[in-house]
Amino acid sequence: MPEQKVLAPDPADAVHSHDVPAERPWSRLLKRGQTLRIVDIEGQQAVDALLYCAENPAERYSAQDTLRVQGSAYVGLGTRLISNKGRVMARITADSCGRHDTSAGCCSCESNAVRFGAATRYQHACRENFLLELSRYGLGKRDIVANLNFFMNVPIDPSGDFTVVDGISAPGNHVDVTAEMDVIFVLSNCPQINNPCNGFNPTPVRVHVWDLPAAVRVRCGPTSG
Amino acid sequence: MAPIGRLVPGADRILLTDFQRYRAKMSTMTKQEIAEANRRRYEGLRAAGQGTAPKALPAATVLDGARIMPDAVIESETVPPGWYHTVRLRRGEALRIVDASGRSSVSMIGWCEMDMSERLNCADTAKIQWSAALSKGRVILTDMGRVFLSLIEDTSGAHDLLMGGSTPASVLAAHGEPSRNTHDNFLAAASKLGLGLRDIPPCVTFFAPVSLDAEGRFGWNGARKKAGDFVDLRAEMDLVLVLSNCAHPLDPARPAANGPVTVVRHRAPRPAADDPCRTMSPEIARAFEFTDRLHA
Numbered sequence: 001m002p003e004q005k006v007l008a009p010d011p012a013d014a015v016h017s018h019d020v021p022a023e024r025p026w027s028r029l030l031k032r033g034q035t036l037r038i039v040d041i042e043g044q045q046a047v048d049a050l051l052y053c054a055e056n057p058a059e060r061y062s063a064q065d066t067l068r069v070q071g072s073a074y075v076g077l078g079t080r081l082i083s084n085k086g087r088v089m090a091r092i093t094a095d096s097c098g099r100h101d102t103s104a105g106c107c108s109c110e111s112n113a114v115r116f117g118a119a120t121r122y123q124h125a126c127r128e129n130f131l132l133e134l135s136r137y138g139l140g141k142r143d144i145v146a147n148l149n150f151f152m153n154v155p156i157d158p159s160g161d162f163t164v165v166d167g168i169s170a171p172g173n174h175v176d177v178t179a180e181m182d183v184i185f186v187l188s189n190c191p192q193i194n195n196p197c198n199g200f201n202p203t204p205v206r207v208h209v210w211d212l213p214a215a216v217r218v219r220c221g222p223t224s225g
Numbered sequence: 226m227a228p229i230g231r232l233v234p235g236a237d238r239i240l241l242t243d244f245q246r247y248r249a250k251m252s253t254m255t256k257q258e259i260a261e262a263n264r265r266r267y268e269g270l271r272a273a274g275q276g277t278a279p280k281a282l283p284a285a286t287v288l289d290g291a292r293i294m295p296d297a298v299i300e301s302e303t304v305p306p307g308w309y310h311t312v313r314l315r316r317g318e319a320l321r322i323v324d325a326s327g328r329s330s331v332s333m334i335g336w337c338e339m340d341m342s343e344r345l346n347c348a349d350t351a352k353i354q355w356s357a358a359l360s361k362g363r364v365i366l367t368d369m370g371r372v373f374l375s376l377i378e379d380t381s382g383a384h385d386l387l388m389g390g391s392t393p394a395s396v397l398a399a400h401g402e403p404s405r406n407t408h409d410n411f412l413a414a415a416s417k418l419g420l421g422l423r424d425i426p427p428c429v430t431f432f433a434p435v436s437l438d439a440e441g442r443f444g445w446n447g448a449r450k451k452a453g454d455f456v457d458l459r460a461e462m463d464l465v466l467v468l469s470n471c472a473h474p475l476d477p478a479r480p481a482a483n484g485p486v487t488v489v490r491h492r493a494p495r496p497a498a499d500d501p502c503r504t505m506s507p508e509i510a511r512a513f514e515f516t517d518r519l520h521a
Contacts, residue, residue: 058421058422058423059422062389062427063348063427064347064387064388064389064390064427064428065389065392067387067388067389067443068388068389068392068395068474071442071443072440072441072442072443073387073437073441073442073443074441084408084422084425085422086392086393086394086408103347103348103351103357103386103387104348104351104352105346105347105348105349105352106348108368108369108370110368110369110370110371110515111349111352111353111368111370113370113511113515114353114366114370114508114511114512114515115270115352115353115508116266116270117511118511140342141342142342142423142424143423144368145426145427146347146348146426146427156357156387156437156441157437158436158437158438158439159356159358160356160357160358161275161355161356162351162352162354162355162356162357163271163275163355164352193259193260193263194263194266194267195263195267196264196267199260200259200260200261200263200264201256201260
């Protein structure tokens with residue numbers, strides 16, 4: 001592989017920039033060709049994500065189809081995000097973290113109560129964020145599917161052991177997602193405090209949207225083939 | 226116990242007291258102390274969830290074991306290769322799925338009959354049991370923290386929660402021509418129930434020995450499939466299931482070699498106090514408690 005240099009896009013050129021407070025949702029229509037950058041400002045902060053085809057939201061991100069097409073269980077640079085109709089919705093075009101999950105779903109009041117005891121039912125959760133944010137588009141609970149978990153580290157052992165462990169994202173790590181169709185992109189800045197996905201301390205994240213793929217790459221050094 | 230809102234007198238007060246006690250405890254702790262306490266609880270749950278709980282799971286059912294008494298059978302159906310079957314189960318009934326040829330895989334989705342927005346949830350099933358490996362003694366959960374199905378018998382222990390079923394594109398790539406596939410089966414079956422594309426969750430696939438290497442790459446461990454493999458799924462709520470008898474996308478047989486599968490709806494024995502599924506872990510005991518509230 002030729003050595004590649006990533007030209008960092010300038011936040012000043014972004015068509016949209018926003019700091020998503022800890023525990024809060026965010027969403028935006030991402031036009032085809034636009035790139036969303038999510039920055040884990042303080043590190044170890046999981047960001048749950050759902051994508052819907054803007055033209056027909058019944059077509060949406062499918063975790064199982066994404067993993068089947070990729071042939072492996074984790075999301076990273078180059079992963080194509082596949083819809084439930086088998087189409088490429090978006091692509092991971094830059095990733096300074098290296099490990100993202102799409103098998104562990106999102107936290108909910110209901111699953112928290114099961115996992116961590118009845119008292120944790122009354123803690124804010126990603127599903128609450130998704131429901132409120134999706135309602136802005138006429139979508140609801142039926143539309144919440146298995147989501148992406150950016151910056152969330154869920155190793156799956158060959159034995160099947162399935163564990164949310166400490167995140168590997170450092171302060172300032174980012175992931176870029178470039179849309180290949182017009183998509184409604186919905187995020188929940190995860191409020192979970194009962195497992196290590198947020199270092200037991202939810203923190204803000206930053207989003208930027210650029211009109212062109214952010215990962216403008218130039219070849220430098222030796223090239224092959 | 227009755228569900229919150231339609232209450233046994235005092236049930237909400239008990240929960241609120243519990244909650245208030247929790248809040249009072251938290252309010253005297255610093256943020257750092259809360260984080261440390263939560264981490265200790267998490268590591269304790271993990272040690273139990275990946276240590277004592279799986280060690281206590283029952284051994285796999287033997288191939289000629291767990292005979293169904295003829296008078297317990299409610300109905301039986303043979304599903305041809307490539308086809309689907311929809312079945313409603315009442316709470317306490319069970320569904321036996323038999324792969325007589327040892328060459329089939331059966332993908333399954335399902336909904337809670339009382340509220341079809343509540344459905345089988347693969348992510349919570351893996352996360353809450355600390356394992357993506359389903360076997361006898363495990364359960365399948367809904368998205369609402371309740372138990373959907375219990376695996377009360379299982380000869381196989383080789384099932385897939387992660388990768389899902391075949392699609393029009395996957396069968397075209399595998400076989401060079403369009404053919405029946407799980408995605409289309411689910412869509413047709415859901416449509417006949419008045420549901421649609423929005424209602425199709427990720428699926429479980431039985432008799433699908435998907436392996437995972439240390440880098441996360443999927444593989445197929447065909448040696449784990451046996452002629453006559455079966456599972457018994459006990460319904461923990463009234464529910465609707467759709468089964469698709471299509472080759473798993475990783476199954477290397479070209480063309481697909483799957484045979485017919487038999488599904489038998491039957492009356493399951495009442496769970497005993499020490500039922501392995503109900504007592505698997507503190508998490509699953511709570512999920513059953515929340516499920517039982519619906520039926521109190």
